[in-house]
Amino acid sequence: xxxxxxxxxxxxxxxxxxxxxxxxxxxxxxxxxxxxxxxxxxxxxxxxxxxxxxxxxxxxxxxxxxxxxxxxxxxxxxxxxxxxxxxxxxxxxxxxxxxxxxxxxxxxxxxxxxxxxxxxxxxxxxxxxxxxxxxxxxxxxxxxxxxxxxxxxxxxxxxxxxxxxxxxxxxxxxxxxxxxxxxxxxxxxxxxxxxxxxxxxxxxxxxxxxxxxxxxxxxxxxxxxxxxxxxxxxxxxxxxxxxxxxxxxxxxxxxxxxxxxxxxxxxxxxxxxxxxxxxxxxxxxxxxxxxxxxxxxxxxxxxxxxxxxxxxxxxxxxxxxxxxxxxxxxxxxxxxxxxxxxxxxxxxxxxxxxxxxxxxxxxxxxxxxxxxxxxxxxxxxxxxx
Numbered sequence: 001x002x003x004x005x006x007x008x009x010x011x012x013x014x015x016x017x018x019x020x021x022x023x024x025x026x027x028x029x030x031x032x033x034x035x036x037x038x039x040x041x042x043x044x045x046x047x048x049x050x051x052x053x054x055x056x057x058x059x060x061x062x063x064x065x066x067x068x069x070x071x072x073x074x075x076x077x078x079x080x081x082x083x084x085x086x087x088x089x090x091x092x093x094x095x096x097x098x099x100x101x102x103x104x105x106x107x108x109x110x111x112x113x114x115x116x117x118x119x120x121x122x123x124x125x126x127x128x129x130x131x132x133x134x135x136x137x138x139x140x141x142x143x144x145x146x147x148x149x150x151x152x153x154x155x156x157x158x159x160x161x162x163x164x165x166x167x168x169x170x171x172x173x174x175x176x177x178x179x180x181x182x183x184x185x186x187x188x189x190x191x192x193x194x195x196x197x198x199x200x201x202x203x204x205x206x207x208x209x210x211x212x213x214x215x216x217x218x219x220x221x222x223x224x225x226x227x228x229x230x231x232x233x234x235x236x237x238x239x240x241x242x243x244x245x246x247x248x249x250x251x252x253x254x255x256x257x258x259x260x261x262x263x264x265x266x267x268x269x270x271x272x273x274x275x276x277x278x279x280x281x282x283x284x285x286x287x288x289x290x291x292x293x294x295x296x297x298x299x300x301x302x303x304x305x306x307x308x309x310x311x312x313x314x315x316x317x318x319x320x321x322x323x324x325x326x327x328x329x330x331x332x333x334x335x336x337x338x339x340x341x342x343x344x345x346x347x348x349x350x351x352x353x354x355x356x357x358x359x360x361x362x363x364x365x366x367x368x369x370x371x372x373x374x375x376x377x378x379x380x381x382x383x384x385x
Contacts, residue, residue, distance in 0.1 A: 024090050028047050029053075041217065042213050044071075045376065056187040056188040059101075059188060065092070071087050072088050086300070086303065088301055099361070102360075103356055112357065123348065142155050142337065145337070147337075153265060156340050157344070159257075159263075162344070165348070166351065173352065176355035184364050190371050197370075199377055200371075204372075207373070215233065222301070223293055235289030235290045238282040239287055239290060239314075241282055245276070246279035276328070277328065280321040283321035290314055312353060313359055323346055327343050
């Protein structure tokens with residue numbers, strides 16, 4: 001075993017860009033000597049394929065970590081041991097720094113990291129007030145009137161205007177996220193051909209879709225104590241699949257509008273409403289559960305994890321679903337105008353803040369899973385043994 005204290009523990013002598021990356025190098029060196037946790041998740045098998053760690057390797061391992069907490073409780077060298085091996089906290093800090101490193105434009109990363117929750121809420125309220133005041137100034141009867149039937153929503157804002165504003169916000173989010181993905185993939189040094197490997201993509205889809213590595217090696221995720229549980233996994237599933245159902249509802253409504261000439265709002269039994277309702281319920285229960293688990297989490301496991309944009313993203317998802325469900329229930333009442341303005345404001349804030357918050361961690365983690373699957377297949381290939 002390594003025989004030095006926390007400051008002098010054997011490790012790479014190479015220079016790292018940040019103190020968190022240097023500490024991650026030290027811990028991976030210790031863990032490579034021990035290998036007690038190699039069956040817990042994908043991080044340790046990927047670590048064992050390396051003898052030294054560049055910054056890109058450490059960012060890859062950090063985004064491969066699902067923060068299940070199992071290695072923290074299983075490790076014989078975790079605090080208060082003098083080696084102070086705290087892999088979840090260190091990789092969480094590296095992961096958080098990587099989001100700022102890959103963010104585009106870079107100047108926005110620090111702004112959102114410091115004031116993420118305030119900016120998201122302020123932006124949502126600003127757009128809501130702007131829409132409501134503009135409509136009220138133009139024709140108060142539209143804002144507070146009762147509008148029913150096809151095209152009722154577009155009395156508040158014309159369809160083309162709505163598409164232009166929110167389409168541009170979505171395109172900005174997609175472009176900014178794409179730039180971050182490009183920077184991450186270049187940093188970890190993986191060739192583009194890996195993204196065209198069907199086997200690696202399929203394995204990563206299965207691992208991400210089932211959150212296989214959020215089970216602590218099979219027993220479950222550690223949260224407030226050493227007792228494993230699948231609650232975080234369940235709430236992640238409800239949030240993710242709820243989001244995907246809402247995306248499917250929006251896509252279906254788009255097809256209805258442009259291909260079939262059917263304008264929103266749609267009857268309660270129609271496919272966009274059924275998909276959106278199911279997704280909205282998932283995006284209420286899931287984020288509430290994740291926020292609850294976050295505040296109940298062991299203080300030792302909360303170290304290194306971001307708060308501002310993490311909470312902001314979950315809150316924006318929750319508000320999006322709550323305002324959407326309220327709009328569905330009250331769309332034939334005088335409250336429809338203000339509810340629609342509020343819903344649009346929250347959706348706009350969600351789009352604009354997505355590239356700088358917790359949303360991107362799912363994309364980087366998926367890419368890390370693709371690389372891990374490629375390395376695992378290569379390791380098991382008969383010709384490479």
